[in-house]
Amino acid sequence: MLTTIIYRSHFCDDVPVKALESMVAAASIKNRDADVTGILLFNGTHFFQLLEGPEEKVKAIYQTICEDRRHYNVVELLCDYAPSRRFGKVGMELFDLREHDRDEVLQTILDKGTSKYQLTFNDRALQFFRTFVEATEKENYFEIPVDNGWAFIPQGNARRVDPQAAMQLAECGFAFQPIIDPLSQEIVSLEALLRTASGDSPKAFFAALSGDAVYEADLRSKHAAFALASALDLHEQTISVNLLPMTLVKIPNAVPTLLQAIELNGLVPEQIIVEFTESEVISQFDAFTQAVRSLKAAGISVAIDHFGAGFAGLLLLAQFQPDRIKISRDLIRDVHKSGPRQAIVQAIIKCCASLEIAVSAVGVEKAEEWMWLESAGIFQFQGHLFAEPCFCGIPPVAWPEKKSLL
Ligand code: C2E
Ligand code: MN
Numbered sequence: 001m002l003t004t005i006i007y008r009s010h011f012c013d014d015v016p017v018k019a020l021e022s023m024v025a026a027a028s029i030k031n032r033d034a035d036v037t038g039i040l041l042f043n044g045t046h047f048f049q050l051l052e053g054p055e056e057k058v059k060a061i062y063q064t065i066c067e068d069r070r071h072y073n074v075v076e077l078l079c080d081y082a083p084s085r086r087f088g089k090v091g092m093e094l095f096d097l098r099e100h101d102r103d104e105v106l107q108t109i110l111d112k113g114t115s116k117y118q119l120t121f122n123d124r125a126l127q128f129f130r131t132f133v134e135a136t137e138k139e140n141y142f143e144i145p146v147d148n149g150w151a152f153i154p155q156g157n158a159r160r161v162d163p164q165a166a167m168q169l170a171e172c173g174f175a176f177q178p179i180i181d182p183l184s185q186e187i188v189s190l191e192a193l194l195r196t197a198s199g200d201s202p203k204a205f206f207a208a209l210s211g212d213a214v215y216e217a218d219l220r221s222k223h224a225a226f227a228l229a230s231a232l233d234l235h236e237q238t239i240s241v242n243l244l245p246m247t248l249v250k251i252p253n254a255v256p257t258l259l260q261a262i263e264l265n266g267l268v269p270e271q272i273i274v275e276f277t278e279s280e281v282i283s284q285f286d287a288f289t290q291a292v293r294s295l296k297a298a299g300i301s302v303a304i305d306h307f308g309a310g311f312a313g314l315l316l317l318a319q320f321q322p323d324r325i326k327i328s329r330d331l332i333r334d335v336h337k338s339g340p341r342q343a344i345v346q347a348i349i350k351c352c353a354s355l356e357i358a359v360s361a362v363g364v365e366k367a368e369e370w371m372w373l374e375s376a377g378i379f380q381f382q383g384h385l386f387a388e389p390c391f392c393g394i395p396p397v398a399w400p401e402k403k404s405l406l
Contacts, residue, residue, distance in 0.1 A: 002085065005062050006078040008129050008339075009047045009071040010143060017044075023070065024094040031091030039087040041132060043097045046141075047071055048132040050125060052085045066337075072146045077128055077339035086125060086305040088114040097133065106133050140346065143373040144336060147164075152367070152385060152398035160233045160393030163197075171195050172205055175389035176232070179240065179360055182370065182400050186359070188380050189238040189273060190394065191331035194218075199391045202242075207356050210324035211311040215247040219254055226265035232394060235266065240273040242305065248291035249284050255294040269299035275326065277305045289320055289339065308344065314366070321355050326382075329363025336372035349377050370400070 011017075024040065033039065036053035036274060049065075051058050066074050093112070098159055100108055109347040131137045163173055173195040179188045194202040196320060209217055229239050248254045263270055271296055274295060293296070301323040304316065309328035317325075335341045345361075352359045361373050364383030373381070 001050060001055055001068060001081050002080050002083070003058045004078065004080050004086070005051045005058055005076065006332060007049055007062070007065070007076050008132065008141075009045075009049075009074040010146075011042070011045060011047060011071050012069070012146060015070045016342075019070075024092055028091035028093070031061060037085055038092055039092060039109065040092055040094050041097055041109070041129075042094060043132075043135070047133075048129075050087060051127075052087065058378065059257055060195070068326065070164050071148055073141075073143050073336075075337060075339050075342065078125060080124065082115075082125075084115045086113055086115045086123075106130060109133070123151070123250055130377055142311060142342070142372055142375040144368060144375065148367045148371075149403050150367050150371075150400040152400055153405050154387070154396040154398045156396045158390045158393045158395050160231065160390070161228070163228075163392040167337065170221075170227070171197060172221045172224055173199055173392060174221075174225045174228050175199070175391045176228075176394050177382060177389040178387050178395070180386055180397060180399075181379050181382055182386065183195060183374070183379070185399050187237065187397065190229070191238045191240040191242075191275070191382065192229065192390050194221055194225075194242065195391060208397070212250055215244060215250045218244050218247045218252050219257060222258060223261040226261050226267055226296075228365075228392060230265040230267060233393075237270075238273060239273050240269070240275055240303065242275045242277045243306050247286050248295075249287045253297065255291055258295075258300075259298055273301040273303050273324065275303040275305040276322075285319065292320060317351070321357060324358040324360065326350055327359065327361050327378075329383075331362055332361050332369055332373070332383075334366075336366075336368040342372070342376070345373070345378075353377075367400075 004107075011114060020042065031053075034052055034057040036052040036057050038049060041048040053061075053063060061179045062076075089112070095109060095112075095187070097105055100291065106129065140190055172260075174192045175195050176190045178190050180186065181188055185372055194205055205217070205221075206214055222243070225241050226239075229237075251257070258274075259269060262272060295302060303324040304322045305326045306328045307317075307325045308331045316372055324350065327345065331341055331344060333341075335345055358380065359378055360380035360382060361369075361378050362382045363387045364370050364373070364381050367385065370381060370383075385398070387397045
């Protein structure tokens with residue numbers, strides 16, 4: 001199938017602009033051989049390229065382009081399918097925007113087109129060209145430095161307690177993972193992640209249960225989470241726990257039970273955040289919002305977890321506004337390379353800013369993901385890059401440090 005990829009990248013300052021012509025000539029031959037055609041725009045700082053051809057070939061060439069050291073911040077803006085080529089004449093043609101009059105530049109590019117219809121009708125690819133040429137999107141180019149100037153070195157050791165002693169032979173265990181503000185070196189909250197008694201995943205824990213027993217165990221397990229937090233001496237720390245929304249609906253007196261567990265372990269409701277992991281549709285929405293009101297009235301904060309994945313969508317946000325939103329790992333993965341992910345994350349940030357909802361990003365594994373998110377305006381993070389969950393303990397945090405200062 002005829003595939004189109006459009007990307008934008010940043011030209012490396014240390015590559016002479018003169019080298020561009022020979023680079024383009026070589027690439028043009030290579031592309032032609034692979035039946036890939038397209039056009040490359042350059043504005044002195046950024047490249048903008050459209051590649052068209054058979055899917056496998058376009059993807060293979062794009063992969064090589066991503067690995068090219070002469071540019072960085074390569075962001076895929078569009079990947080789509082088309083009936084015919086828009087720029088089918090040459091393997092790769094360079095078009096230097098600086099050499100053309102601003103008013104005519106878009107038309108001059110379009111004159112190079114080979115497709116009868118796509119260049120005249122409302123075509124997404126064409127709209128991307130317009131935006132790049134008119135440079136109207138610049139404030140949304142969050143760019144990260146060419147070299148990753150940060151080191152992530154865990155500070156100290158994990159602090160653990162004996163699970164048996166702490167939880168009095170509970171049916172489950174918990175692992176803690178910090179949510180941090182890396183630049184102010186602050187632990188925003190510690191999330192208690194459910195484990196089986198032997199340290200296995202939440203999935204394994206719930207797999208052994210069915211029907212309402214799932215919700216009963218979910219609620220009961222929170223007592224163990226708070227007991228562990230207390231044994232770890234977390235009395236001054238914000239603690240996040242996960243609950244299925246239906247746990248609050250299906251279990252009678254769920255909120256008073258939760259409050260009792262908090263108090264029994266010497267904690268206060270104001271230090272607790274309940275994260276709703278919406279893995280199923282909330283069928284009794286009124287009962288759910290009523291329970292959330294009781295949580296809020298008692299001083300507990302509320303977060304929507306896995307935002308942007310599965311059911312935790314915009315309608316839920318329209319119906320009720322939590323104190324915090326945690327953006328799903330599925331949206332965070334390789335955000336620095338993907339135009340669609342960047343657009344969605346930026347929209348979430350903007351929406352949450354209007355609603356005064358705190359935003360955090362979950363599952364950050366790469367320095368580049370963190371740097372992009374930080375420059376886009378997210379300041380709270382959770383992920384293996386900083387700390388992995390620690391069974392019955394608090395893991396050390398790898399705060400980012402500037403390499404030049406080490
Ligand atoms: P979650 O609340 O989004 O928790 C974060 C999950 O992502 C954890 O998986 C954690 O280990 C994992 N994670 C953290 N950083 C990274 C990273 O950088 N990369 C990757 N690949 N993963 C990372 P875990 O502990 O297996 O928990 C999975 C889910 O189970 C949780 O997702 C939460 O939705 C649910 N869960 C955890 N505890 C409870 C609980 O007490 N009750 C209920 N109902 N659900 C729970
Ligand atoms: Mn969570």
